[in-house]
Amino acid sequence: MGQPRKALRTTAIGTVSAALLAGPAVGVAPAAPAVGIQAQSTATGIRFVDIEGDGGTVLKANVITPSGSDGTHKYPVIVLPTSWGLPQIEYIAQARQLADSGYVVVSYNTRGFWQSGGKIEVAGPPDIADASKVIDWALANTPADPGKVGMAGVSYGAGICLLAAGHDKRIKAVAALSGWADLVESIYSGRTQHVQATAMLAGAGYVTGRPSEEFQRITADFFSSNLAKEQELIAWGKKRSPITYLDRINANGAAIMLGNAWGDTIFPPNQYADFYEKLTGPKRLELRPGDHATAEGTGLLGLPNDTWTSAHRWLDHYLKGVDNGVEREQPVRLKSRSTGAYESYPDWKSVAATERKIDLDGTKKIFANIDSGANGGIIFLSSILDQFAKLPPMASIPLLPRSFAAVWQSERYGSEQPVRGTTKLHTTVTSTKESGTLVAYLYDVGPLGLGKLVSNAPYTFHDKTPGKPFAVDLELFSTAYDVPAGHRLALVVDTVDPLYIEHNPSGAQLTFSSSAADPSYLSVPLREK
Known part of the structure; x- marks a missing residue:
């Protein structure tokens, strides 16, 4: 884990925020036990x-x-x-x-x-x-x-x-x-x-x-x-x-x-x-x-x-x-x-009767330490908005800076796609540093490019040889979400999210690649209709 550049600052912010987020559970100091x-x-x-x-x-x-x-x-x-x-x-x-x-x-x-x-x-x-x-x-x-x-x-x-x-x-x-x-x-x-x-x-x-x-x-x-x-x-x-x-x-x-x-x-x-x-x-x-x-x-x-x-x-x-x-x-x-x-x-x-693979072709290089604008939201608030107003965290996929976010998109679907269960990412990563963090996001992208968050998950590595590729297998958090007809799915990977502590040294770069011997893909679980 080392000493990530923003760990102490992130911890201070998170600890101060705790009292605000905990609501009524943290409003009164405990009394001494009476026997x-x-x-x-x-x-x-x-x-x-x-x-x-x-x-x-x-x-x-x-x-x-x-x-x-x-x-x-x-x-x-x-x-x-x-x-x-x-x-x-x-x-x-x-x-x-x-x-x-x-x-x-x-x-x-x-x-x-x-x-x-x-x-x-x-x-x-x-x-x-x-x-x-x-x-x-x-x-x-x-x-x-x-x-x-x-x-x-x-x-x-x-x-x-x-x-x-x-x-x-x-x-x-x-x-x-x-x-x-x-x-x-x-x-x-x-x-x-x-x-x-x-x-x-x-x-x-x-x-x-x-x-x-x-x-x-x-x-x-x-x-x-x-x-x-x-x-x-x-x-x-x-x-x-x-x-x-x-x-x-x-x-x-x-x-x-x-x-x-x-x-x-x-x-x-x-x-x-x-x-x-x-x-x-x-x-x-x-x-x-x-x-x-x-x-x-x-x-x-x-x-x-x-x-x-x-x-x-x-x-x-x-x-x-x-x-x-x-x-x-x-x-x-x-x-x-x-x-x-x-x-x-x-x-x-x-739950996931079938799985559909999205090929992650090509090579994409991103710089670490910069939040691309894709993120998992705020603890409690974001998922509650999704629960009661169907408003998950959103991002404009076309506007995400490709220098800081790797983006892959599926074709538009002709019919509704019920995503059920656990989406799995397999890719090959090459880092310029021995440690790093990446965060994967799955978005439902509408005709205007606005992406609604379907799921996400973080991944941290240590002790890797700089410049040497290594495989990454990551399960995103399970969900049940229906992608409407005419929409597409997008996988976004960046390196910073307020939900997590990141471990990217200054100047780090990550490269994502795919080969015939070991192709990169996103496996999306779908319920048969």
Whole structure:
């Protein structure tokens, strides 16, 4: 990773921006944890409790039981770990709905945040142990059925749910929404730091919680691009990645529902889809337009929400035995960014029934360190605009400066092209420097040359021999987008994007080439109509 020219400046901007982007999650400083206090709210039926977590750490929690519970009847129990930076009341609306339908619900503030004790461990071993401690408490202190234990959560809570499912055999069902399966592929895909996403998380952690010394050291190394620490960073991330414990998760056999957004700028959908394919138990994958946690956000307010409706159906079937047909439905459910219509598939590989290759002929040379005008947008804002107004980031493809952006375009399509799944780039790159970063963008280009962003992904290389060609294989972030008839697809590659830290030394140049022996191409996944 070296010391990229703009790393420190980018980090400072990203960290300052974090407080602005995190919204209500970072608005109040955490109070010191209070121990041994329990309160009963007669107006809401919510009981606020202290639960002893791993190592005696106090976890602030709330409990809701079904009305009329006399202590003799046992109910399925749902444990809800909070999202990153949010207080324990996050799930109140959903907890009430679950309790009304016959669940004991225990929601707790994860360690290190708000009034819970301890420090932020970023889903480390203490967080996994905490989940089991909360289950222990629920079984001992509520009318919870030990044979019907489930977990659900959004974002940080989703990741903890999946990790816990690999360590606690009592967990029978999980609904993990806007979470991660591979932390490294989420914030360091293509060996590139996702600076806006990580700065937002770090900023929110400092404002609403107490970061551990390890977390502080890891983020410092991450932002400073300390290549000597790269393997340590990767090992730290893998330890906190559910996919690392895939064998345990499959052996324990929990029924797992995964939900995410196409434009999730913190946990992109690719890593969730890859994880889904490797699960062997009952499973379901749902992907919708939006950014991180926006697909299920209205449900946290108690409003009608498709994601939470699906989660309730999933939990009802696998914890309560309700014959609602969820197990007979095709398990991969996608919502198009373009039409808002739902589509169902038997598995992830069936999403892209065919692949169309676009040849990337010729040789193109670009100068690094200059933003061409093509970019992935701004964390949250861009994908939310796409979700609600169908306004993704745009660029005028004819006006992109070819000195700083390599551009290839397909022919105009005579019919609509439904892009579904993961677009793959294969090319040959020659750099004048040993390190560098490139960012690939796929655009839907209209008759006037205006391109709407379909997908993107970064790629960073180190220790290459200057002047010696090397192959690059890059998967762009998965999506569901319909290219209208009369439009064409364009691949744009440049070297600077505000979403990522770039590693281009001053004066660097990149050359993209194709040969008969190793042709360059873009493979676009299409759904058959």
